[in-house]
Amino acid sequence: MLVLENVTKSYDGKENAVDRLSLTVKAGEIFGFIGPNGAGKTTTIKMITGISAPTSGRILINGIDLAASPVEAKLNFTYVPDHPEIFSSIRGIDYLNFIADMYEIPVAQRRARVEKYAKTFALYDELDRLISVYSHGMKQKLLICGALLPNPRLFILDEPLVGLDPLAAKKLKDIMREHCRQGGTVFFSSHLLDVVENICDRVAVINKGRLVACDRLETIKEESGHNLEQIFLELTKDA
Ligand SMILES: Nc1ncnc2c1ncn2[C@@H]1O[C@H](COP(=O)(O)OP(=O)(O)OP(=O)(O)O)[C@@H](O)[C@H]1O
Numbered sequence: 001m002l003v004l005e006n007v008t009k010s011y012d013g014k015e016n017a018v019d020r021l022s023l024t025v026k027a028g029e030i031f032g033f034i035g036p037n038g039a040g041k042t043t044t045i046k047m048i049t050g051i052s053a054p055t056s057g058r059i060l061i062n063g064i065d066l067a068a069s070p071v072e073a074k075l076n077f078t079y080v081p082d083h084p085e086i087f088s089s090i091r092g093i094d095y096l097n098f099i100a101d102m103y104e105i106p107v108a109q110r111r112a113r114v115e116k117y118a119k120t121f122a123l124y125d126e127l128d129r130l131i132s133v134y135s136h137g138m139k140q141k142l143l144i145c146g147a148l149l150p151n152p153r154l155f156i157l158d159e160p161l162v163g164l165d166p167l168a169a170k171k172l173k174d175i176m177r178e179h180c181r182q183g184g185t186v187f188f189s190s191h192l193l194d195v196v197e198n199i200c201d202r203v204a205v206i207n208k209g210r211l212v213a214c215d216r217l218e219t220i221k222e223e224s225g226h227n228l229e230q231i232f233l234e235l236t237k238d239a
């Protein structure tokens, strides 16, 4: 579903923020992407989502080369960024309709889906208000609703649980699991190792731009005999 081949990013010709990163995320799995601050997680996600071009390497989404066919590739995923920077001068409902228009979701279907997700995240009664008056968590939840609306094959999230209240976090984790049960794929970064340990099928660890582990969680734990926190600290002790 998602393939990275030797993906490298150098900002301003400096040391590579992401260095020859190769990984494959299979359809139907929840894939956790972890690593210390500054390791290159957001940079990688920005390249996967086409926000930032790799310096070298190739990204395939559902078999489509992102650089060669960006729009076609992008129709296969939606994305929730780490900071909910979002149009502030429109209402929540306008934002969701905009997303629905972009993904050409029929009107009848979009009403039902907007209601479902906005109610799930206790946002339904806020949709007529301007985004500028939303709290940080409300903006985050609006972005999540927008990303869920098109029912994407691949759901990409950068530190999605930061800023969410415990109920919203639980609902999002349930949705991520359900999405995969129905054949969808989730790729997300997080610093919450207990969450990663609980919901991921496979995990990749990045340190200083390089992949230092990528495997099934059980395999990594069995091989080392440690929990994910101990493994993380060992793999990234030079960070
Ligand atoms: N726009 C930019 N210009 C120059 N350097 C950048 C830029 N964005 C990120 N970097 C650098 O790239 C490296 C990786 O940063 P990135 O944001 O990808 O880390 P991260 O793993 O997401 O960290 P965090 O856990 O803090 O979110 C860091 O050294 C950072 O300073």
Ligand SMILES: [Mg+2]
Residues within 6 Å of the ligand: 041, 042, 043, 082
């Ligand atoms: Mg980041």
